[in-house]
Amino acid sequence: MAFISSGYDPKQPMKNRITDIGPKHYEQFLPPVIKKxxxxxxxxxxxxxxxxxxxxxxxxxxxxxRVGSPRLMGIQTIRExxxxxxxHCGGHLRWTTRNNVxxxxxxxxxxxxxxxDLLSRKxxxxxxxxxxxxxxxxxxxxxxxxxxxxxxxAATDASGTVKAVMDDLFEEFxxxxxxxxxxxxxxxxxxxxxxxxCSDIGFVGYHRKPPIIDHNVLDQICEVPLAVSACPTAAxxxxxxxxxxxxxxxxxxxKQERCMFCGNCYTMCPALPLSDGAGGDGLIIMVGGKVxxxxxxxxxSKVVVDFVxxxxxxxxxxxxxxxxxxxxxxxxxxxxxxxxxxxxxIGWERFFEVCDLEFTWHLIDDFRDPAYETWRQTTxxxx
Amino acid sequence: MAKHKTPLLDELExxxxxxxxxxxxxxxxxxxxxxKGVEYQIPVDVCDDLLGVLELSYNDGExxxxxxxxxxxxxxxxxVIGRYCDQPEQFPGVAHFHTVRVNQPSxxxxxxxxxxxLSDLWExxxxxxxxMHGSTGDIVWLGTTTPQLEEIFYELTHNLDTDLxxxxxxxxxxxxxxxxxxCEFACIDAQAICHDFTNEFxxxxxxxxxxxxxxxxxxxxxxGCVASIARSDLSFIGLxxxxxxxxxxxxxxxxxxxIPPNGGAHAGRDWGKFDIQKEIIALCPxxxxxxxxxxxxxxxxxxxHCMHCINAMPRALRIGEDTGCAMLLGAxxxxxDGAQMGTLVVPFIKCEAPYTEIKDLIEKLFEFWxxxxxxxxxxxxTMKRVGLYKILQVLEVEVDARVVxxxxxxxxxxxxxxxxxxxxxxxxxxxxxxxxx
Numbered sequence: 001m002a003f004i005s006s007g008y009d010p011k012q013p014m015k016n017r018i019t020d021i022g023p024k025h026y027e028q029f030l031p032p033v034i035k036k037x038x039x040x041x042x043x044x045x046x047x048x049x050x051x052x053x054x055x056x057x058x059x060x061x062x063x064x065x066r067v068g069s070p071r072l073m074g075i076q077t078i079r080e081x082x083x084x085x086x087x088h089c090g091g092h093l094r095w096t097t098r099n100n101v102x103x104x105x106x107x108x109x110x111x112x113x114x115x116x117d118l119l120s121r122k123x124x125x126x127x128x129x130x131x132x133x134x135x136x137x138x139x140x141x142x143x144x145x146x147x148x149x150x151x152x153x154a155a156t157d158a159s160g161t162v163k164a165v166m167d168d169l170f171e172e173f174x175x176x177x178x179x180x181x182x183x184x185x186x187x188x189x190x191x192x193x194x195x196x197x198c199s200d201i202g203f204v205g206y207h208r209k210p211p212i213i214d215h216n217v218l219d220q221i222c223e224v225p226l227a228v229s230a231c232p233t234a235a236x237x238x239x240x241x242x243x244x245x246x247x248x249x250x251x252x253x254x255k256q257e258r259c260m261f262c263g264n265c266y267t268m269c270p271a272l273p274l275s276d277g278a279g280g281d282g283l284i285i286m287v288g289g290k291v292x293x294x295x296x297x298x299x300x301s302k303v304v305v306d307f308v309x310x311x312x313x314x315x316x317x318x319x320x321x322x323x324x325x326x327x328x329x330x331x332x333x334x335x336x337x338x339x340x341x342x343x344x345x346i347g348w349e350r351f352f353e354v355c356d357l358e359f360t361w362h363l364i365d366d367f368r369d370p371a372y373e374t375w376r377q378t379t380x381x382x383x
Numbered sequence: 384m385a386k387h388k389t390p391l392l393d394e395l396e397x398x399x400x401x402x403x404x405x406x407x408x409x410x411x412x413x414x415x416x417x418x419k420g421v422e423y424q425i426p427v428d429v430c431d432d433l434l435g436v437l438e439l440s441y442n443d444g445e446x447x448x449x450x451x452x453x454x455x456x457x458x459x460x461x462x463v464i465g466r467y468c469d470q471p472e473q474f475p476g477v478a479h480f481h482t483v484r485v486n487q488p489s490x491x492x493x494x495x496x497x498x499x500x501l502s503d504l505w506e507x508x509x510x511x512x513x514x515m516h517g518s519t520g521d522i523v524w525l526g527t528t529t530p531q532l533e534e535i536f537y538e539l540t541h542n543l544d545t546d547l548x549x550x551x552x553x554x555x556x557x558x559x560x561x562x563x564x565x566c567e568f569a570c571i572d573a574q575a576i577c578h579d580f581t582n583e584f585x586x587x588x589x590x591x592x593x594x595x596x597x598x599x600x601x602x603x604x605x606x607g608c609v610a611s612i613a614r615s616d617l618s619f620i621g622l623x624x625x626x627x628x629x630x631x632x633x634x635x636x637x638x639x640x641x642i643p644p645n646g647g648a649h650a651g652r653d654w655g656k657f658d659i660q661k662e663i664i665a666l667c668p669x670x671x672x673x674x675x676x677x678x679x680x681x682x683x684x685x686x687x688h689c690m691h692c693i694n695a696m697p698r699a700l701r702i703g704e705d706t707g708c709a710m711l712l713g714a715x716x717x718x719x720d721g722a723q724m725g726t727l728v729v730p731f732i733k734c735e736a737p738y739t740e741i742k743d744l745i746e747k748l749f750e751f752w753x754x755x756x757x758x759x760x761x762x763x764x765t766m767k768r769v770g771l772y773k774i775l776q777v778l779e780v781e782v783d784a785r786v787v788x789x790x791x792x793x794x795x796x797x798x799x800x801x802x803x804x805x806x807x808x809x810x811x812x813x814x815x816x817x818x819x820x
Contacts (some may be wrong), residue, residue, distance in 0.1 A: 001423055003530075004507070008537035013457045018540035020585035023486035026574050029493050030564060039563035039572065043698040046647040054565055062565065070403040072525070074410030074430070075502035075511045082495035082502075093498075095491040095515055097560065097609045104565075123405035125396025136648030143518060148440035149433070150466060150482060150525060152448040157440065159403045160395055167398030177651035192716040194518040198613035198724070226758075232719050264718050270450035277444025291613045293605035293620075295668050295691045297788075298612050298724050312441035313391040335654045336645075336666060336695070367721065 155205030288340030432476030462547030520558030570621030623703030713763025
C-alpha cells in the first residue's frame with residue numbers, strides 16, 4: 001500500500017494545524033420538519049413498537065422508526081443506513097442515547113414502505129440488520145462497553161454477552177408488554193463505563209483472583225505510589241523484594257485477604273495483571289437502578305447474582321439468569337413500576353424468592369461505613 | 384475466504400439481533416474485495432485479525448490487548464486511545480489498533496452526506512469499524528495505526544470541519560438528549576447549550592488540566608434520556624417553576640379511553656381500562672392531584688415535577704412555561720470510593736444563551752477543584768471529602784433545604800468561630816474561678 005498524505009507535513013507539524021473547532025453544528029443535520037418545528041412540539045404517540053409520531057403546534061407530524069443496532073458496526077452498514085435514509089428520509093437519520101438508530105419521515109404514508117424495507121434486510125448469517133422496536137414499555141438496546149474487542153482491563157466480552165442476551169430477549173425489544181421500560185446495561189469491568197450502576201438490569205465483568213505481581217519490571221514501568229493509592233481497601237503497600245538473582249528491587253506487596261479484585265491497581269500499573277480465564281473471571285448481575293425521576297428518585301442497581309462464569313460464545317448461565325429476572329418482574333410488577341420499585345415494594349427477600357436466585361454472603365455489603373445502611377434495622381420483613 | 388477460523392464467534396451470527404460478528408465479517412470481505420480500489424493505509428486484513436484475536440480471547444477467556452498505550456496528535460493531550468495487541472506476530476493487522484474519538488453533533492442527528500464523508504476517511508485510514516457511539520457520546524473509530532493519526536486529524540479538521548473528542552484527565556465530550564428537536568417535554572434547549580458549552584470549554588477538553596476526568600451532560604427534563612444524573616460530573620436537568628398546563632378536554636378523552644395512556648407505551652398487554660385515579664392520582668409521589676367532578680386539579684406548589692402525570696397523559700398535560708434547569712454535581716462510577724449520583728447544588732437557574740450565569744458557576748467550580756482535588760479524585764469524591772457546604776460556598780449559592788434529602792442525623796456539627804459569641808479563645812483560670820478541680 002502506498003502512503004497517501006492528507007496534506008499534513010510531518011516536518012512542520014504545527015503548520016496549518018486547525019484546533020479547537022469542536023463538533024459540527026447540529027442544526028445543519030436536522031431534517032426540515034424537525035428544524036421547522038423545533039421547540040414547538042405538542043405531544044407524541046407510539047403507533048406500534050418501534051414507531052413514534054410527534055405532533056407539532058403547526059399541525060406537522062414526524063414519524064420515527066427506531067431500529068436496533070449492535071453499536072459496533074462497520075462503515076458498510078453505515079453506508080447501507082445512508083442508502084436507506086436517502087431513499088426514504090431525504091438523507092437524514094439519527095442515533096439515540098442507547099445506540100439505536102432512528103429514521104424519520106414527515107408523513108404517515110412513508111412509514112409502511114420504510115418499515116418493509118428495513119425488515120427485509122438481513123445479514124448473511126440470518127440476523128436482522130435493522131430490527132424495529134425499542135419503544136415504550138419494552139426492552140431496548142443494551143448500553144455496553146469494549147470487552148475483548150478493544151480493552152485491556154476487561155474481565156469479559158461486551159459485544160458477545162450483549163448479542164447473547166438480546167437474542168434471548170428479542171421479543172421484548174419488538175414488543176411493549178412489560179410493566180415499564182426495561183433498561184439493560186453491560187460493562188466488562190467494575191470501572192462500569194456506561195450505565196450498569198443505574199440500570200434496571202446490569203451485568204458486569206469481574207475478577208476473583210488478586211493480581212500477579214511482575215516484580216521484574218514493576219519499578220521500571222509503574223509509579224508505585226499511584227498503584228498504592230489506587231486500592232479502595234488499602235491492600236497494597238510498597239516493599240523491597242529479593243529477586244532470585246540476588247538483586248533487590250522496589251515493588252509492591254498485596255495483602256491477598258484484603259484484595260477484592262477490582263483491578264484498579266492494574267489500570268494504574270501494567271505490572272499487576274489479574275485477568276484469569278481459568279475459572280477466575282466471570283460476571284455479576286445487578287438490578288433495580290434507574291436514572292429517571294419519575295414517581296421515585298433515581299436508584300443505584302444492587303448486586304443480586306454474585307457470579308456467573310464466562311461461557312463464550314453464548315454465555316448460557318448469564319442469559320438464563322437475566323431471563324429469570326425479566327420474567328419474574330414482568331409477572332409481578334404493577335403498571336408503570338420499574339424493576340427497582342417493584343423489588344423494593346415486595347422486599348428484596350421476596351425478590352430473591354420469585355426470581356429463584358440464591359442469596360449468598362457475597363451480596364451483603366461490607367464496604368466501609370455506608371454498608372451498615374444496607375443491613376436491616378427493623379423487624380419488618382417477610383418469611 | 385476468511386483468514387482465521389472462528390468457530391466460537393460464528394455462533395454469534397445466529398439469532399435475530401444484529402450480529403456484530405456478521406458486521407465485522409462484512410467489513411473484512413469488503414476490504415478483501417476492494418471494489419473501489421481504495422489504497423488502504425492500514426493492513427487490509429485488519430478486520431480478519433480482529434476476529435482472530437477475539438476468537439483467541441473467546442477460547443482462553445482473557446483479553447489480548449496490552450496495557451495502556453499513549454498516542455495522540457500534536458497540540459492536544461487526549462482524543463486517541465492507544466492500543467496494541469499482545470500477539471502481534473499472530474495478528475499483525477491489529478498490532479496497532481488505536482481508537483479515535485470524534486466529536487459528535489449534539490443530539491446525534493446526521494445527514495447521509497456527512498456520514499458518507501466520515502466513512503470515506505475512515506475506510507482509507509482506519510479499520511472501517513466504529514462504535515456508534517461511545518457511552519460518553521463520541522463517534523468512536525475503532526482501530527488505526529500511529530502514523531495515520533495526524534493524517535486523520537488533518538482531514539477531519541480541514542475537510543470535515545470536525546474535531547476530536549476528549550480523553551484523559553480533562554473535560555470529556557459533552558452530550559445531551561435530543562431536547563427541543565423532537566420532544567414536547569424539553570424545558571431547556573439541550574442541544575444548543577451542549578453545543579455552546581462544548582465550544583466554550585474547548586481548551587479544557589483537548590488539554591488535560593484537571594485532577595481527573597470531568598463530564599457535562601444535559602437532560603431536557605427529569606426523565607433523564609441522556610442519564611446526566613448518573614453519568615456526568617455536572618448534570619443539567621431541565622425543569623419548570625410555574626404550573627403544569629392542563630387541557631381538561633384531553634383529560635376527559637383519556638378517561639373516556641379515546642387516547643391511550645403514556646402515548647401507547649403499554650399497548651402490548653391488556654392492563655384494563657385507563658383509570659386516572661389508580662394510574663395517575665394515586666401514583667403521584669406528592670399526592671398533589673385530585674379530581675373535582677370531571678376536572679383534574681393539581682396543587683402545583685406541592686408538585687415535585689417528577690414527570691409521571693405528564694408522561695402518562697402527554698396530550699393533556701404540558702410542562703410549565705417558566706423553565707430553566709437544576710444543576711447536580713458529582714456523579715461517578717464506583718472506583719474509588721463507591722458510585723455516586725449527582726447531588727443537587729443549584730435547584731433552579733435560567734438557561735438562556737449566552738448562559739453567562741451558569742458559566743460563572745462552572746468557572747468557580749473548576750478553579751476550586753483544580754486547586755483542591757487530589758490526583759485522580761473525581762469531583763464527587765472531592766465533594767465527599769470537603770463536604771457539600773464547602774462546594775456551595777465555592778459556588779457562592781444559597782444554602783437551601785432543597786440540597787438535602789434529609790438533615791443530618793449525627794450531631795457532629797462544625798461551627799465557624801465567628802458564629803459563636805465570645806469566640807474560641809478561652810482561659811482555663813477563668814473557668815476554674817467558677818469550677819473547682
